[in-house]
Amino acid sequence: MIKRIFIGTAWPYVNGDLHIGHLAGYLIPADIFSRFCRLKGYETLMVSGTDCHGTPITVEADKRKITPQELVEEYIPKVHEFVKTYQATYDIFTSTTTENHKKITQEFFLNLLKNGYISKEKSYQYFSPEENRFLPDRYVEGECKFCLAKEQRGDQCENCGRSLEPGDLLNPKSKLKGTPVILKETEHYFFDYPKLQKEIEDFVLNSNHWREWVYKETLGFLKEGLKKRAITRDIDWGVPLPKEKIPKNFLIENIEEKRFYVWFEAVIGYFSATVEWAEKNNKSWEDFWLDPSCRHYYFMGKDNLIFHTIFWPAELIGQQKGYNLPYFPAVNNFLLLEGKKFSKSRGIHIDSLEIAKDYGVDYVRFYISSILPENKDADFKWQEFKETINNELVDKIGNFIHRVLVFYEEKLNQKIENENLAQEVLNKTEEVFQKYEKHLEKCEIVHAFNLVLDYVGFANQYLDREKPWSLKNKEKIEEIIFSSLQIINSLRIMLWPFIPQSMDKLSKILGLKIEPKVGQNHFVFQKIENIKLREKPTPLFEKERKIVT
Ligand SMILES: [Zn+2]
Secondary structure (H helix, E strand, C coil): CCCEEEEEECCCECCCCCEHHHHHHHHHHHHHHHHHHHHHCCEEEEEEEEECCCHHHHHHHHHHCCCHHHHHHHHHHHHHHHHHHCCCCCCEEEECCCHHHHHHHHHHHHHHHHCCCEEEEEEEEEEECCCCEECCHHHEEEEECCCCCCCEECCECCCCCCECCCCCEEEEEECCCCCECEEEEEEEEEECHHHHHHHHHHHHHCCCCCCHHHHHHHHHHHHCCCCCEECEEECCCCCECCHHHCCHHHCCCCHHHEEECHHHHHCHHHHHHHHHHHHHHCCCCHHHHCCCCCEEEEEEEHHHHHHHHHHHHHHHHHHCCCCCCCCEEEEECCEEECCECCECCCCECCEHHHHHHHHCHHHHHHHHHHHCCCCCCEEECHHHHHHHHHHHHHHHHHHHHHHHHHHHHHCCCCCCCCCCCCHHHHHHHHHHHHHHHHHHHCCCHHHHHHHHHHHHHHHHHHHHHHCHHHCCCHHHHHHHHHHHHHHHHHHHHHHCCCCHHHHHHHHHHHCCCCCCCCCCCCCCCCCCCCCCCCCCCCCCCCCCCCCCC
16 A cells, blocks of 8 residues: 655756756655545655756856856756745755765765776777867766767767767767867776666566656667766865775775766755755654555656666665665656747747746646646647637636636535535546546546546536526525535645645635645545635636737
8 A cells, every 4th residue: 555655756957947847757746646645545756856966057157257156156046936936835845965965975985896886997088189188977978879960978978868978979079168178087886787787677578567668768778778977077076085985905096086977966866865854853764665555756858768767767676775776767758848849049949937937836836737748749839728728727717717706705605505406417426536536546647637637627517508597496406506616615625735825725716725635535525514704706717818820
């Protein structure tokens, strides 16, 4: 039986770019799922934080001629504002710069070393003769040798999704200087993935409940055979190595000048954040990492797939402590903007905070929920945004709620003597709750969303067909309005994960509250009686008229 749920979401880089791809890629789907789990009565823990290391940070800092530390301090508050604005239900939102994270990362490494999964090897890295230093992969640009896509970064090809090793780029150049770079020998620690090939394969083959494309893509990577990968880099910004705890014969050259590679270290944040949360709240991290009935969900964009389906599971298995492995990597495809890839420099960009300010958080959450790129790339279109708000949210959902509440107040004076529930409303509501749960348990968020829209369609048809405003029979009128109030109450629960602000507002009008409680499932039909409105009903939503396309 499932009781506990762990949710890890991608850690936003603090390089200042929080476009709406971040909303669709992890923040909104993760928060919908988190709210669902909480209302379902699961003990839920959602963690993340700012990803402060790695070359996206140093590249940006170099560009602006400030230190990485200054850059991080400048942008962390912006990420916190982003999380707060969208009301994401994190239990902890920390950072990879904490002492706790550093300590746990080093422990993870030492365990892997002790268990025989780390080797030290000399390898070739990109080196810029012009700048006289090793260049991190992201500072290097060239042609992917596998698919020949141009302008790919040294660590990953965005076109074919492969993670790239030094030497996998044709005609590599320094991103900052534009000058050619060469390969030069340097010593590093490597993660011996081939040793875990069999265990990772078993883990993935046992996970055929994943989204089909995620499952297939992961198997594809495994079929190519896992290779050793460097987990340290010649860089001075990041988590340092625990030199004094490494056996002498295992030290590498110039160890003080190296740091853990960010892909190795940032995922450990899921674990270290849990430990930090447990310490601060007097809880037990073991409940989430050692209780095998706790299911682990991860939300991220597809550029992070391999890190969560292969590399992170391998780091966990390599600890040999029985830590829970990912149960479901909710990987999302990309969000495009009017058919084009986001690019701040080319002006193809919508800032997450600005759009929230301009149109309201729930409008953005509502539209993004309708187009989440779960199985293929999705496209943000301004015209469609406007139509979805006006036609679905305002005309169908808002209008139904408003019509019923106004009738209840004005014609029935908020009194219903015969609280009869129409059988068809009861049947439909129970059916929708059941399907809704089923879809969300599988992270089929768009399906669940469409199901709620269908339910609203049913509600409007029911009201239009029964026409309580033209009837004389009081008992019948009461039955219709009582039944419609039950629909509103059910909608309030179903829509809360999607548009929490509006549903909290509706709850207030109805004199109710939405309070998740461990062990209590809200997704079962519950009749509410004697509703007393706390304020005069006003429309919950207004039509969007600002967008001109
Ligand atoms: Zn490629």
